Amino acid sequence: MKLLVIEDDREASAYIVKGLTESGYVVDAANEGREGLFLASSGTYDGLIVDRMLPGMDGLTVIAALRTAEIHTPVLILSALGAVDDRVKGLRAGGDDYLVKPFAFAELLARIEALLRRGSGTAVSTKLQVGDLEMDLLARNIRRGSQTIELLPREFRLLEFLMRHAGQVVTRTMLLENVWDYHFDPQTNVIDVHISRLRQKIDKGFEKPLLHTVRGAGYRLATD
Amino acid sequence: MTRFFNTNAFRLAAVYFSLFATSVLALLAFIYLSTADFIDLQTDETIDAEIRGLAEQYQEHGLAGLVDVIHERVTAEERTPGRFDSTLYLITDPLLHPLAGNLQQWPQVHESGNGWVRFPVEEHRGSVTETLAARASVIVLPGNFHLLVGRDMRDADLFRGRITHTLGWAALITLGLGIAGGLLMTRNMLRKVDAVNRTSTRIIHGDMSQRVPLSGSGDEFDQLAENLNAMLDQIEQLMAGMKQVTDNIAHDLRTPLARLRARLEVTLIEKPDEQRYAEALRDTISEADRLLGTFNALLSIAEAEAGSRRDSWGVVDLAEIATDVAELYDPVAEEKGLVLTSDIAATLKVRGDRHLLSQAIANLLDNALKYTPEGGVALVAHAIGPNARVEVADSGPGVPVERREAVFDRFVRLEGSRSTPGNGLGLSLVRAVSQLHDGTVWLEESHPGAVNPGLKAVLQIPLAVESGRSEPGREATRLLAAPHIPALAGPALAGAGTEPPRGLGET
Numbered sequence: 001m002k003l004l005v006i007e008d009d010r011e012a013s014a015y016i017v018k019g020l021t022e023s024g025y026v027v028d029a030a031n032e033g034r035e036g037l038f039l040a041s042s043g044t045y046d047g048l049i050v051d052r053m054l055p056g057m058d059g060l061t062v063i064a065a066l067r068t069a070e071i072h073t074p075v076l077i078l079s080a081l082g083a084v085d086d087r088v089k090g091l092r093a094g095g096d097d098y099l100v101k102p103f104a105f106a107e108l109l110a111r112i113e114a115l116l117r118r119g120s121g122t123a124v125s126t127k128l129q130v131g132d133l134e135m136d137l138l139a140r141n142i143r144r145g146s147q148t149i150e151l152l153p154r155e156f157r158l159l160e161f162l163m164r165h166a167g168q169v170v171t172r173t174m175l176l177e178n179v180w181d182y183h184f185d186p187q188t189n190v191i192d193v194h195i196s197r198l199r200q201k202i203d204k205g206f207e208k209p210l211l212h213t214v215r216g217a218g219y220r221l222a223t224d
Numbered sequence: 225m226t227r228f229f230n231t232n233a234f235r236l237a238a239v240y241f242s243l244f245a246t247s248v249l250a251l252l253a254f255i256y257l258s259t260a261d262f263i264d265l266q267t268d269e270t271i272d273a274e275i276r277g278l279a280e281q282y283q284e285h286g287l288a289g290l291v292d293v294i295h296e297r298v299t300a301e302e303r304t305p306g307r308f309d310s311t312l313y314l315i316t317d318p319l320l321h322p323l324a325g326n327l328q329q330w331p332q333v334h335e336s337g338n339g340w341v342r343f344p345v346e347e348h349r350g351s352v353t354e355t356l357a358a359r360a361s362v363i364v365l366p367g368n369f370h371l372l373v374g375r376d377m378r379d380a381d382l383f384r385g386r387i388t389h390t391l392g393w394a395a396l397i398t399l400g401l402g403i404a405g406g407l408l409m410t411r412n413m414l415r416k417v418d419a420v421n422r423t424s425t426r427i428i429h430g431d432m433s434q435r436v437p438l439s440g441s442g443d444e445f446d447q448l449a450e451n452l453n454a455m456l457d458q459i460e461q462l463m464a465g466m467k468q469v470t471d472n473i474a475h476d477l478r479t480p481l482a483r484l485r486a487r488l489e490v491t492l493i494e495k496p497d498e499q500r501y502a503e504a505l506r507d508t509i510s511e512a513d514r515l516l517g518t519f520n521a522l523l524s525i526a527e528a529e530a531g532s533r534r535d536s537w538g539v540v541d542l543a544e545i546a547t548d549v550a551e552l553y554d555p556v557a558e559e560k561g562l563v564l565t566s567d568i569a570a571t572l573k574v575r576g577d578r579h580l581l582s583q584a585i586a587n588l589l590d591n592a593l594k595y596t597p598e599g600g601v602a603l604v605a606h607a608i609g610p611n612a613r614v615e616v617a618d619s620g621p622g623v624p625v626e627r628r629e630a631v632f633d634r635f636v637r638l639e640g641s642r643s644t645p646g647n648g649l650g651l652s653l654v655r656a657v658s659q660l661h662d663g664t665v666w667l668e669e670s671h672p673g674a675v676n677p678g679l680k681a682v683l684q685i686p687l688a689v690e691s692g693r694s695e696p697g698r699e700a701t702r703l704l705a706a707p708h709i710p711a712l713a714g715p716a717l718a719g720a721g722t723e724p725p726r727g728l729g730e731t
Contacts, residue, residue, distance in 0.1 A: 082520070082523070083527060084577075084579050085536070102516055104509075104513070154551055180548070180552060182552075182579070182582060182583075182586075183579055184524065184579065184582070184583040184586070185517060185520060186552070186586050186590060187587070187590050187594075187645070187646060187647075187650065188553075188556055188590050188593070188594065190552055190553060190555075190556055193555040193556045193558075193559050194552075194555055196555075196559075197555045197558075216506075
């Protein structure tokens with residue numbers, strides 16, 4: 001998987017490149033908007049990480065230019081501007097996800113993985129399956145093995161999100177943003193409590209747990 | 225002095241003075257002209273009457289009769305001493321030789337139209353000879369006899385002189401008063417403006433306690449001064465608040481930074497040990513995360529206080545927001561062995577920001593759950609009059625009366641709560657959000673009088689006025705704003721838009 005990081009702060013750029021390289025990605029870096037646009041225009045990347053404020057040409061313009069050129073490489077926007085309106089602007093410009101600086105590397109990595117997975121474009125299905133856990137999106141019921149599992153509406157959405165990102169690390173912030181649509185950081189770790197409640201329902205009494213905690217990052221729903 | 229002439233006030237006074245002077249002079253000129261005209265008219269009428277009388281005589285007694293009458297009148301007038309405004313008569317033969325009258329000879333006349341003439345006449349009074357102007361009407365009788373009837377203009381000239389004199393003085397006095405008044409007004413105005421200027425100069429030089437003095441008259445200058453003072457009060461208050469915040473930030477952020485630094489230093493002094501290093505780094509990261517969290521909270525508060533995005537607000541359902549937040553915290557309560565009950569109205573429409581309101585209610589619930597060791601927390605949301613009221617009541621230890629306002633300030637935490645995690649910013653955000661929504665927030669006891677009174681936080685926000693239709697502009701904003709909400713709330717990461725829309729399959 002090949003990624004391009006467009007970020008003018010060299011130290012931040014080096015940090016991202018190093019982290020992603022160690023996670024097994026091939027990473028190029030551009031320190032300036034125009035250069036980034038030039039590289040990204042080749043269309044050979046699987047994903048872009050674009051800082052919002054760049055010299056030469058700002059990040060949102062770069063993204064808009066790419067989208068106009070029919071290049072639909074998934075883009076993660078990095079920005080120090082974290083207000084809801086700023087996010088809206090970023091996503092409208094053609095960004096696929098928005099991450100506010102400063103961030104934990106695990107957060108960046110999880111989001112990149114989610115973006116790349118989305119890019120691969122699996123066929124639309126009304127059923128999700130992870131191991132022996134099955135979710136029917138139409139009938140809105142869940143089974144694990146032979147057992148039916150009853151979930152509250154929000155738990156259903158939480159599990160659905162985890163299943164859609166099966167095998168990937170999903171951070172607490174991602175869950176808050178996507179399942180609850182909250183863009184603030186609750187002081188208590190409410191997500192952990194929701195996850196443990198969900199775990200009670202889907203893993204309790206089964207030999208192999210599916211919902212794993214990834215230390216320092218988040219959660220992962222997987223068979224291994 | 226140059227400064228005085230350069231002032232706006234002086235210029236204004238000068239403009240008004242010239243207008244004033246022009247109108248006064250125009251008025252006086254009008255009075256003069258109409259009075260002078262009137263005198264001329266009167267003279268002419270007297271002469272006309274005289275001529276009419278003489279004409280009667282002429283018709284009845286012929287030329288000889290006319291000469292007799294004139295002779296008679298002249299001698300009668302001469303017998304009355306001290307009369308100088310006498311009527312002038314002269315009748316002559318065709319060769320202009322006098323037949324009768326009080327003029328020795330036909331004068332050197334200047335025609336002034338319509339048979340009227342002007343000429344000089346000499347008057348002897350003792351040894352003094354005076355030349356007066358006279359005005360007369362000349363009639364040519366049949367046989368080319370000339371009749372001249374006129375009056376000297378002595379009285380008229382005297383009267384005219386008196387009027388000119390009077391009006392001249394009137395003009396001088398009026399203009400003098402005008403100048404004096406103008407100067408006085410200008411000075412007065414300048415003094416008031418100067419007071420404002422002096423005050424602002426002192427404030428610029430650092431004395432924030434200065435205020436513009438009031439004259440007590442309640443005029444526009446007083447209003448200006450009052451407004452300026454009110455503004456200064458607010459600025460001073462904000463500055464004090466800012467200073468307080470800066471002090472608090474300095475204190476509350478320095479402590480964890482110092483701790484962080486100390487930990488790193490100690491780790492470095494100790495014997496190199498990979499496992500301990502890793503542990504120290506992890507600790508450092510979580511400490512840094514806490515610091516970042518504090519910064520983010522401060523930023524959110526600052527943003528809510530600035531209130532820059534109120535324009536883009538639509539109508540949101542506070543009941544739905546409260547329900548969602550309650551649902552978010554329900555498992556937290558359960559895990560702590562507490563009971564979270566909610567009693568929420570079906571709908572509570574308010575104009576506002578969903579994210580900020582969610583966060584405010586979340587902060588209240590978070591606090592309540594954090595500081596309640598046992599029992600329960602109740603979330604109640606109902607419409608009370610024109611307001612939506614959200615109450616979060618707990619069965620915890622409560623907050624002493626004298627601290628119930630202070631806890632809304634940034635970084636203020638109660639003594640007993642220092643051990644629990646938190647940054648002392650939660651309630652500050654709630655307050656900022658409530659003020660942004662034109663609402664209020666306060667604390668009271670949930671069970672007044674009880675041994676463990678508990679705490680009830682009340683957040684009150686005005687309900688949206690049901691006038692959506694009469695506000696097409698608002699409606700348009702809402703419609704425009706609508707398409708971006710899915711972009712934000714929807715699956716930014718999740719499988720391309722196949723997630724059910726918000727609100728479906730949940731309530």
